[in-house]
Amino acid sequence: MTNLRLANPEIATLDVDAVVIGVVSNDSDIGLAPGAESVDRAFGGELAAVLAGLGATGDRGEITKVPTFGKLAAPIVVAVGVGSDAGSGDVEALRRAAGAALRALAGAGSVAVALPATTADDVTAVAAGALLGNYSYLNYRTGNGHKQPVADVTVISDADAGDALHRAEVLAQSVTLVRDLVNTPPSDLSPEILAETAEQVGTDAGLSVQVLDEKALVEGGYGGIAGVGQGSVNPPRLVRLAYSHPEATCTVAYVGKGITFDSGGLSLKPADSMDWMKSDMGGAAAVLGALKAIARLTPKVNVIGYLAIAENMPSGTAQRPSDVITVYGGKTVEVLNTDAEGRLVMADAIVRAGEDDPDLIVDVATLTGAQLVALGTRTAGVMANDDTVRERVVAAAGRAGEAAWPMPLPEELRKGLDSTVADIANISGERWGGMLTAGVFLKEFVPEGVRWAHLDIAGPAFHRGEPYGYTPKGGTGAAVRTLVQIAEDVAADGL
Ligand code: BES
Ligand code: MN
Ligand code: ZN
Numbered sequence: 001m002t003n004l005r006l007a008n009p010e011i012a013t014l015d016v017d018a019v020v021i022g023v024v025s026n027d028s029d030i031g032l033a034p035g036a037e038s039v040d041r042a043f044g045g046e047l048a049a050v051l052a053g054l055g056a057t058g059d060r061g062e063i064t065k066v067p068t069f070g071k072l073a074a075p076i077v078v079a080v081g082v083g084s085d086a087g088s089g090d091v092e093a094l095r096r097a098a099g100a101a102l103r104a105l106a107g108a109g110s111v112a113v114a115l116p117a118t119t120a121d122d123v124t125a126v127a128a129g130a131l132l133g134n135y136s137y138l139n140y141r142t143g144n145g146h147k148q149p150v151a152d153v154t155v156i157s158d159a160d161a162g163d164a165l166h167r168a169e170v171l172a173q174s175v176t177l178v179r180d181l182v183n184t185p186p187s188d189l190s191p192e193i194l195a196e197t198a199e200q201v202g203t204d205a206g207l208s209v210q211v212l213d214e215k216a217l218v219e220g221g222y223g224g225i226a227g228v229g230q231g232s233v234n235p236p237r238l239v240r241l242a243y244s245h246p247e248a249t250c251t252v253a254y255v256g257k258g259i260t261f262d263s264g265g266l267s268l269k270p271a272d273s274m275d276w277m278k279s280d281m282g283g284a285a286a287v288l289g290a291l292k293a294i295a296r297l298t299p300k301v302n303v304i305g306y307l308a309i310a311e312n313m314p315s316g317t318a319q320r321p322s323d324v325i326t327v328y329g330g331k332t333v334e335v336l337n338t339d340a341e342g343r344l345v346m347a348d349a350i351v352r353a354g355e356d357d358p359d360l361i362v363d364v365a366t367l368t369g370a371q372l373v374a375l376g377t378r379t380a381g382v383m384a385n386d387d388t389v390r391e392r393v394v395a396a397a398g399r400a401g402e403a404a405w406p407m408p409l410p411e412e413l414r415k416g417l418d419s420t421v422a423d424i425a426n427i428s429g430e431r432w433g434g435m436l437t438a439g440v441f442l443k444e445f446v447p448e449g450v451r452w453a454h455l456d457i458a459g460p461a462f463h464r465g466e467p468y469g470y471t472p473k474g475g476t477g478a479a480v481r482t483l484v485q486i487a488e489d490v491a492a493d494g495l
Pocket of ligand 1 (some may be wrong): 262264280337339340341342366367368369370427428434458459
């Protein structure tokens with residue numbers, strides 16, 4: 001774990017391996033971002049000229065390293081491009097700049113980050129961006145050839161920071177937990193292990209935790225989770241985590257999709273769609289991470305988390321296309337495609353969440369490839385049975401620094417899910433709008449009168465491209481910060 005601290009802006013004598021400053025791009029020129037003043041003084045006011053000479057443009061994420069030759073105690077200055085509007089309260093720009101700088105500094109021991117941080121929110125952003133960029137998943141690397149994350153990060157600011165660093169640490173540690181879980185090979189993260197991990201994390205955080213095993217799931221009537229899990233030698237689980245606040249007036253339920261590996265089942269996926277399906281538990285991991293963070297931030301709201309966990313595998317015991325299952329609560333579903341498994345496990349858990357009498361249910365799932373077609377790899381789709389709730393969830397995501405966009409649940413899509421034998425089918429005859437169809441399916445299982453939002457994070461949960469800002473390759477920790485923000489918003493403003 002990274003040590004994080006705050007120090008005031010006299011950086012010349014700071015004993016660190018590198019000092020990070022910001023470079024702003026103006027029209028044809030570059031400038032130093034606020035926060036770099038004392039470093040610039042050590043360079044006789046010539047630092048911008050030195051950077052320009054090295055070809056720095058100030059483009060977002062650009063890294064330029066400058067040796068200090070004793071001008072500072074730190075041997076190098078790392079200039080990170082912050083774009084054209086730095087210092088204008090764009091906290092996401094601060095997070096990304098700090099994250100890009102820390103990624104470039106992997107292997108260093110100690111780093112001071114002197115980006116424009118004039119408010120407590122800025123300090124949180126710089127610290128969180130630095131911690132999130134300072135991530136690498138080394139659990140399966142052997143030998144010494146792999147750069148370790150930076151051990152000590154100092155955020156430079158004279159802001160009245162209050163608990164700004166603590167907040168950054170809480171958020172980053174939960175995101176890190178989710179990234180680690182998503183990155184873990186599925187052979188080492190079976191449903192049992194994911195449930196045990198959730199139980200451990202939940203208990204350590206002071207949450208109350210219950211786990212249903214495969215026997216309890218069958219006896220309890222959880223036909224969705226049991227049905228999806230029945231083809232695997234690794235049996236399914238349903239985890240319930242509860243956080244409560246004595247002065248809470250609202251209860252929010254989070255439901256996460258926890259498919260530890262999605263082969264597609266008998267409706268087998270092609271190989272190039274399968275290799276990233278270890279990320280199909282990203283929703284459940286996000287719910288776990290959010291509950292852990294919420295337990296540490298103690299907002300005045302009750303929050304209950306459900307993790308619907310199974311491994312989707314083909315075998316002689318697997319469910320067959322055309323099987324009919326009975327979801328928790330009694331509705332029947334014809335399973336026409338075993339690869340549309342997420343909605344089956346989510347249906348069980350959404351119905352179960354309704355029994356807690358929540359004022360709001362938010363579910364998070366790597367649910368459809370169609371989410372990637374519609375919104376690309378980085379932007380989550382947000383659907384809801386209430387316009388205000390949808391807007392509030394999208395706004396919460398924006399403030400948390402996560403890309404999300406409102407999507408409709410067109411009524412006419414329900415007809416495509418009509419089954420010839422059961423109450424509903426799990427896939428539609430309609431080819432277009434697959435993300436929305438999945439949302440329309442889930443809506444059928446939301447208890448009457450309960451407000452509900454659905455986040456499809458199929459793309460955002462797992463990053464296959466080159467790292468950028470504070471986002472590494474692999475598990476991203478998507479939706480954790482949004483779920484925390486929603487809980488805090490409900491605590492502050494009700495519903
Ligand atoms: N886990 C997948 C969705 C997914 C795709 C997540 C790509 C992340 C990246 C889900 O279980 C799935 O297979 N959905 C099917 C549904 C279809 C059969 C109606 C899909 O999107 O192809
Ligand atoms: Mn699937
Ligand atoms: Zn899936």
